Amino acid sequence: MLIFAATLSSIAQQPAVRFIDADGKTIAEVPAQRREAQVYLPVDAVKRVIDPATTHQYNHPRKRLTLKIKGRQIRLQMDKPTVSIEPGGQTLTLSTPPIIIAQRPMLPIAFFKQLLPILNDVDVIYNSNLNRLQIRPKGTWTAVETDNIQNWAIIVDPGHGGDDQGCEGSTGILEKNIVLALAKQLQRISKQQGIQVYLTRETDTKRTQFERIQVAKQNRGQLFLSLHCNASFSPHEKGIRIYLNNPKGQIRFPSTTKPALTGQQLKVLTQVNFLKQSHDFARALQTELNFLTETPVQIIDLPLIALSEAYMPAVVLELGYLSNVEDLEKLSNAEYTESVSQAMTRALQRYISSVNQQTSATAIE
Numbered sequence: 001m002l003i004f005a006a007t008l009s010s011i012a013q014q015p016a017v018r019f020i021d022a023d024g025k026t027i028a029e030v031p032a033q034r035r036e037a038q039v040y041l042p043v044d045a046v047k048r049v050i051d052p053a054t055t056h057q058y059n060h061p062r063k064r065l066t067l068k069i070k071g072r073q074i075r076l077q078m079d080k081p082t083v084s085i086e087p088g089g090q091t092l093t094l095s096t097p098p099i100i101i102a103q104r105p106m107l108p109i110a111f112f113k114q115l116l117p118i119l120n121d122v123d124v125i126y127n128s129n130l131n132r133l134q135i136r137p138k139g140t141w142t143a144v145e146t147d148n149i150q151n152w153a154i155i156v157d158p159g160h161g162g163d164d165q166g167c168e169g170s171t172g173i174l175e176k177n178i179v180l181a182l183a184k185q186l187q188r189i190s191k192q193q194g195i196q197v198y199l200t201r202e203t204d205t206k207r208t209q210f211e212r213i214q215v216a217k218q219n220r221g222q223l224f225l226s227l228h229c230n231a232s233f234s235p236h237e238k239g240i241r242i243y244l245n246n247p248k249g250q251i252r253f254p255s256t257t258k259p260a261l262t263g264q265q266l267k268v269l270t271q272v273n274f275l276k277q278s279h280d281f282a283r284a285l286q287t288e289l290n291f292l293t294e295t296p297v298q299i300i301d302l303p304l305i306a307l308s309e310a311y312m313p314a315v316v317l318e319l320g321y322l323s324n325v326e327d328l329e330k331l332s333n334a335e336y337t338e339s340v341s342q343a344m345t346r347a348l349q350r351y352i353s354s355v356n357q358q359t360s361a362t363a364i365e
């Protein structure tokens with residue numbers, strides 16, 4: 001059973017919106033204003049982020065703003081959601097209208113989110129928790145031949161199940177339920193992108209490691225993603241971790257805390273064939289998930305018995321610490337887990353597209 005917390009943690013009073021590119025690099029950081037639940041940016045932000053040659057005119061009495069961006073004329077009226085784009089006569093209805101703050105016209109995040117994909121060939125993703133807006137070339141990671149992407153079988157493994165509950169948060173929320181809900185979200189979102197995801201369990205049932213690997217084998221899985229949550233005796237320990245099965249990996253844990261992976265699960269193994277691909281996928285996950293977190297996602301190499309029988313690239317993704325109040329709150333929030341599932345889907349696209357490119361490059365040679 002999932003318990004959804006009412007709010008997400010701390011929101012800064014004077015936000016700055018960070019615009020980042022597809023790889024997470026900062027394009028610009030623009031001071032913003034918050035009114036009610038919305039964040040607004042000055043017109044200047046358009047120059048800094050979209051096109052330095054942008055000009056604008058603002059008619060005070062009529063509250064009309066005209067922007068000239070990349071040869072297009074964009075007309076807005078304060079407090080009205082409609083935007084007209086010339087030439088072409090296209091109109092757009094913003095989910096939040098522009099407003100006046102301190103006598104200056106201010107543009108809502110919706111303006112950037114909705115207009116940018118029309119002006120440029122880009123996708124825009126907004127993370128409202130961190131006020132980050134990512135602008136990425138459209139289809140960078142979806143430029144995968146439809147046939148190829150459909151041939152991919154991704155195995156997603158929600159950890160635990162049945163009487164094996166995994167760790168438990170102070171609210172009573174259980175790891176086994178968090179990871180199952182997330183796996184289903186991921187399956188749904190990936191399917192929309194044409195990626196076939198198979199789950200090692202669809203219900204709250206216990207599965208042995210052998211049974212999980214069997215699901216992967218039966219479906220000719222090419223990538224194994226195991227989902228878990230962490231717990232620590234330290235309430236401060238938090239964040240996302242990606243674990244890889246590397247027999248030569250250092251077994252190191254934060255000094256003050258006990259490992260979430262207990263001694264029983266740790267064993268030196270011999271399966272290393274897929275280490276490079278696993279690393280590639282881990283980095284794709286890291287790049288996408290970094291967008292959601294304040295601290296960079298760590299990749300940790302460990303001898304990991306849970307993945308030892310998976311003869312395919314494989315990683316364990318620990319989504320956060322249920323022993324940490326902030327992580328617990330986030331993982332109990334459906335909006336947050338949805339954005340995690342979206343990030344995971346983009347990581348799958350990124351990985352699949354890089355493997356397909358390598359394959360076709362090899363075929364040409």
Ligand SMILES: [Zn+2]
Nearest residue numbers: 159166228229
């Ligand atoms: Zn677990």
